[in-house]
Amino acid sequence: MDFGFTAEDEAFREEAREWLAAHADGAADRRTWERTLGKAGWIGLGWTRGGYGNRTATLTQQVAWAEEYARSGAPPRSGHIGENLLAPTLLAHGSDEQRARFLPPVAAGEELWCQGYSEPGAGSDLAGVRTAAVREGSYYRVTGQKLWTSLAHEADWCFVLTRTDPGSRRHHGLTFLLVPMDQPGRVEVRPIRQLTGTSEFNEVFFDGARARAEHVVGGEGGGWRVAMSLLGFERGVSTLAQQTGFAQELERVVREAVESGAVRDPVVRDRLVRQWAELRVLRWNSLRTLGRSGDAGAPSVAKLLWAGWHQRLGELAMLVRGAAATVGPAPWSAAAPYELDALQHLFLFSRADTIYGGSDQIQRTIIAERVLGLPREPKGRQGAV
Incomplete structure (x- = not known):
């Protein structure tokens, strides 16, 4: 691939640089900043399908935006998990209804996401997932623990890799579920204090948390395929x-x-x-x-x-x-x-x-x-x- 920046790309870069210079210094809390980005159309630049993002940008323009953002000293993003991981996954594997429900709030900076993959005893080994999801009518009940969950303390939703077939082993019988975090008594988030003194990572405990059946991505049992696809977007x-x-x-x-x-x-x-x-x-x-x-x-x-x-x-x-x-x-x-x-x-x-x-x-x-x-x-x- 001949990866070069055109005159149009440089004009896009200049627009991004000027906007960030005018807004980044006055950014308030991180959630408000996400809404500011969304309102100005800077979230979802790479979403080329369905018109769910704000503005479209070529691959080189996406690179220009990302580089200028890093140079600007703007606040760390709280919405990047929804924008860069969940959104491409839904575009590739989600239903039309799922895309229509979840992508616009991400593009607007209104809903924040976290990733429920790693578990105690199964950190990098996703095939060792033990968090269970049991179908009960139109819902699944999710029980288990996730670990090292980035920004779970700020998130509204979590995409969770679960085991829906209790007799399955390794990558078989896994399902990719979208779970709301606002479930008192059913979802508990415990921040993990790090060597730096900060707590970006968390433990998340699911105790019969409910997820709608229509919020399964890729079909029941298709979780491994969806999870591997998501890691490619990372x-x-x-x-x-x-x-x-x-x-x-x-x-x-x-x-x-x-x-x-x-x-x-x-x-x-x-x-x-x-x-x-x-x-x-x-x-x-x-x-x-x-x-x-x-x-x-x-x-x-x-x-x-x-x-x-x-x-x-x-x-x-x-x-x-x-x-x-x-x-x-x-x-x-x-x-x-x-x-x-x-x-x-x-x-x-x-x-x-x-x-x-x-x-x-x-x-x-x-x-x-x-x-x-x-x-x-x-x-x-x-x-x-």
Whole structure:
């Protein structure tokens, strides 16, 4: 694919940059910000079917928007799971009724979503799902626990991978359900405090939670196919925006190395140059694969590359700062004793990069089995971390 930006793309980029400059600084809470984005037509740029989004944009224009958003310093998105994961899944596997019900509120920034995949004992091994859904008339009753559920504390809905056939094993008998989160006594969300002191991830407990039968996506028993399709959407245009954020973090580390004098160390200089060169390779690889479909290994290769790169950047950030890296920013107060600066947050959060979203071991297994055609691991070892 010849991935270049046309004059029309650059005009689109300039429009996005100007809008973000005018609105991002005054953004209120994250939910209000989602509504602001929706009202201005910036959600659902890649939804090319059905007119459910706000405005349509080419693939290169979607990249331009994502990159400008990352550069703008705008608030982190709360609606990206609905926009970038649920919406493409419904466009590919949902019914007309499901698309008409769920996509307009996502495009308007009115309904937020979370993803109910990982479970205790079945983190990256989705075939080990045990959360059960039992059909009762026009509803399913969902019982089980999901773990590491991003933004569940803010979400209105959760798409949940469940087991509807109690006698099934592995990827058989799974069903993809859309479950409302506002069910007191039936859905409980417990934030998980991280090393960074923040709580973006959560445990979610379903105790007989109800989901409408018409909110099954892909048919009962078709959950594995839908879930695998969704994972393919997870590493799309947003990867390039992520790399824009990485470049900003790298610039901050370089400034720190210059200010601290660590840049005079030839080993540090070598590592800084390597980080810069590897980030360029990440971008070129993403551009090369973005317009391709059916490449089973591309998402796993991308995850392996960026996760290791980002983790090494966090380690380098602490190296250039030296002993000062262990001290929090001043002034310290009893009300906020666990404040971190940007580089400390980078180091601590990046420790999880090689685990969440599919651990490195899982990604290597996918490449080995689905791309290289190597023998599958014994069933007792699949999903081991």
